[in-house]
Amino acid sequence: MSVVVRNAAVILLLLLSFKLVALSPLGDLLAALGIGLAAALLAFRLARAGGLRWLAAMALGTFALLVATIGTLGGLAPLLQGMSDVGFSVGKHRFSLLTAINSLIIVAILYAAARLANQVLHHLIGRASGLDAAQQLLVQKLAGIGVIVVAVLLGIDLLGLDLTALTVFSGAVGLAVGFGLQKTFGNLIAGLILLMDRSVKPGDVIVVGDTFGAVGKIGVRAVSVVTRDGKEHLIPNEQLMTEAVENWSYSDRNVRIHIPVGVGYGSDLALAQKLMIEAASEATRVLDDPKPSVWLKGFGDSSVDHEILAWIGDPELGVGNVRSDILNRVWRLFSEKGIEIPFPQRDVHIRSMASAEMAK
Template identity: 40%
Template sequence: MEQRISSFLAKYGTTEYAFQLLALLASILIGWSIARLYESWFLKNKQTKDTLNRIHLRKLQGFRTIRRIVFPLTTALLIFVSSHILSLLKLPREVLDILMPLFLAMAAVRVLVYFMRAALPGARWLSTGESLISTLIWVTFALYSIGWLPFVVDTLDAIGVSIGDNKRLSLLGLIQLSLMLALLLLIAMWLSRQVEKRLRKSTVLDISMRVAVSKIFKFTIITVALLSALSSVGIDFTALTVFGGALGVGLGFGLQRIASNFVSGFILLFDRSIKPGDVISVGQNFGWVEELNARYIVVRNREGVETLIPNENLVTTEVINWSFNDKKVRLKIPVQISYEDDPEQAMEIMRQAAVQSDRVLAFPRPVCRLMEFGNYGINLELRVWISDPQNGVANVRSDINLAIWKAFKEEGITIPYPHQDIHFTNPLQINSIDPESN
């Protein structure tokens, strides 16, 4: 042990290595101080301090990420400058050259984690992806530090298969393709989310066009990212023409419903028949549209249940849009009274019951009509208008019906129940039999 310590001190205890150690410690200290100054400036900035409690979560997360990146990036830059100075002074610098990639790797991990969280918020596999990326970066740094990285790269490049004339796909190329594809898709998803957030704040485009532009931009940028990743590793697209054609035919037959939903989604966006916020009825589903996605829409009812309805159903079946042009909706409330009651009095009571409801509009004013003389009573119909169908229509009917029932009870107006009178045109003879006579 003493011999190893003596050997270590003999090699690294010299003045030349002491300069490297001092430069390293100074770089770390200055980098940490700059990071602290940045954090202090942010918190003391008056505008930031006044809006800190109202700051958007994504902006706050971005600030925290920048704060965490400042230290490793600044330290790496200072180590690079120190290494260059030692090189000019003809002094050893191998320790600094080894540790500089360490801080760059630390910054790269934090930047990639931020982009993953910003581009894919709420993804279940996010934690696994972060761990995988961190492990890959640290393994690469470890191989570089011990000098094994060139050997590993050559070994991966030697393992491969031929994919055509003078074309070869190695394991290294496959790894590069995967990394490039993941990186470009991550950037594409992040850019699409930024564009989507900007479009949401736009007042020039209506909501349908904002969603349409957002979806088209997302589809385009992901396609560009995919093609760029394939091109970056030298894959010739002409070699994939036949395979792509066969794959397209297979997908056309096997995924025609998905393709139909995808196309129907763009039809809904461009014809503006259904927009986020609209109140619709599709079959037994009633609620307001929360999201328009590529394959389906999300409809939320008053119970908080979210229903996913395929876009194709909205194009091929009947859909009631309660707020297509105007959010005002007329409700019809049928009521039946007895023939012994005064219909004009009952109609006035029904109008007054409608006026008492807070959600019933004063104009167009509520009206009541005598519809027909039914088998069991006089059929009346109250017609009222509301402007907020997204808050429900059944509750308005219930409130008005309850008010009508109370008012009818106070005025003595009866609501008949089904009954039937039987009249005999000829006298009916009834004979009684004494059971004891048998």
């Protein structure tokens, strides 16, 4: 009751002042807004007291605000005229409260419509079965750019902006783009080219410089590469266009890894090579086709150098764990069969001691 009495008293006082005191157009508008706010607060409190939810009470309060404000001014036409009278002129252009409110409403509606259209197009393109992941991403980005362009053009038309007044400004923006934003637009164009030629796609395993990992997504500015350590490297799109890039899954996801192994000179090489192939074949991620193989690379100072060649079909999971698995199996099999894994050794001949013995 205290809330009802308090708000009713505020509304009554504002109505009396509105009727008894001659105000300027701005004063009339402010007084009407005050009455509307008091009515909105009263309706909101009554709705909440009646058990309505917050959103429903807020909608009821907004409705009361509009009705009370318009009713106080005598209808919608006086309200619009009052907002139009509140403003100032600059040259031939008139800036009023009505113009500002109209602009805000138009911008808000266009923004909401653009977001809704972008989400709908994103969903429809994502469900297109005839496009792969890279093509879907490209079409989604082009559709998003198209929606923004259409929204901007509609906004310019609805707001009645004179584009001839923006000639100097557009020239300055062009210079800024040419000098300061050259890299940004270069990365944007490079990203679109990467999506069109499909040389790098989301999910590909690539090597750029010292970075090795799977492509997470291709953005407007950079490509996200997630390494096996969980680190996400953001590589500029332009760098992937100008530098050499290793794509381990460009045309085929099968990748061959090389594992060097040294065998002692006194060991049975045929048995050692058989055990190395067995160790590679038993590894979990090594493919059966193509089969693992062993190459004899050369005769080193301390060992006979071999190299195990094994194929994997999931390079995005890394190669270090496969190499570790195979080497552990090689160690176990060599230990069971008596195959020596040598370490560096040197024979030292001391000629001075031999000469002294001969002299005796």
